[in-house]
Amino acid sequence: TVSVLYWLRPWIYASTMAVELQAGYSGCPIKLRKADPEDPAEEGVAYVVEKTSAxxxxxxxxxxxxxxxxSYGKAMAGHSHIRCPRVLFRRHDEQGRLVIGMSFEPHTNCMEYLSTSLVGEVQAFTNVLINFMKSSVSASPLAPWSGEVFSSKLARFKQDAEANTVLGDRLPATLQMFDALIAFAKSRKEHQLPIGECHGDLTLSNMLVQSDKSGGRRIVLIDFQDSYVESPLADMAKLCQDLVYGWTMRFLPDDVNVDAARVYLIMSHMKREMEAAFADQQWYREYFQMFFAINQLRVLRYSQTADDREYLYESAAIEFNKWVSQPGNSAFGTTVPEQ
Structure with missing residues (x-):
C-alpha cells in the first residue's frame, strides 16, 4: 500500500533522487520526490508523494x-490530533493517466510508536482513534441500505473467491460462508445502517504518528480507498483486521523492529475500547460481527500463497462462526471448520 512508501527511512528523505515503488493491489505507481521550488502547487512542502493511476x-x-x-482533510481541519496529507495537484501524464500530488508527512511508523510509547501515550492514541470513529458515526445518519444491493455486492465477492485457485480445498467452506451472508442480506428489504463516508482501508499501516509543535502527537491518516459501502462499520471491521489478527504486524518491513507481544496487548486493549464505545448502539450490536466476517472473507479472496490462505481462512471462519451463532442467524447457515 501507499503506507509502505511512508515508512521509508530518513536517508531516503535526504536523497536528491526520486524513489519509485509499486503499491498495493491496485498497481498504482507511487513516487516520492523533492518538491519543485518553481511549481506554485508545491509551495510550502519539502517532499511530494505522487500516485499515478494504474x-x-x-x-x-x-x-x-x-x-x-x-473531504476528510476539510473535516479534520478543526482537530488538533488527527489530520491527513494535503492534495497539491491533479494532473495527467502523457498516457492520460491521472497523477495525484500529495504532501509528504514526516512521521514515526505507527507500530514502532506503539511498541515504545508509554501507557498514557497509548491511551491518548486510542482516544484519538475512537473519537475519529465517533465523528464518522455522527456524520453518518442511519439510513436504509437495500438488501438487494447488499446481496449483489456479496455475490460479486463470492465470484471473485471462486476465481481464486489458491483457495483450493478451502473454497467449499468459503462459498458456504458467502451463501449464508447473502441469504441474510436478501432476507430484509432494507438494512438500517449508518451511511456517510468512511476511510475505506483503516488499518494501522495507514496511520502515521507525527510530532506537533507543542511536543504532542497526532495521527496522520493516509491511503484513503473506495468501499463497497460507505459506512463507519466498514472502517471498524477493517481496523479489527489489525487489532484482532495483526495484519499490519504480519507485513512489517524486515528493518522495522517492534516488541510484538507488547503491540498485540495494546491492540487487544484498543479493540476492547472500541467495543465499549459503540456497544450501546443497536446497529453495532446487530451488524458489526457480520461486517467483520465480510471483511475477512473479502481479504481471503486476495490470497496469493497457501500461507496467506490458511491465515486468512482461519480468521474468516472464526468471525463467521461468531456471527452465525448469534440469535436468529443460524437460519441462514451453519458453522464451518476453523482449522
Missing part, C-alpha cells in the same frame, strides 16, 4: 479516492 480505467477510482481524502 491505467486509464482506474482514473475514476483514483479521482474518487482523492476527493475522499480532500
Amino acid at each position: 491505467n486509464l480505467e482506474y482514473n475514476k477510482r483514483l479521482e474518487s479516492q482523492t476527493s475522499k481524502l480532500e
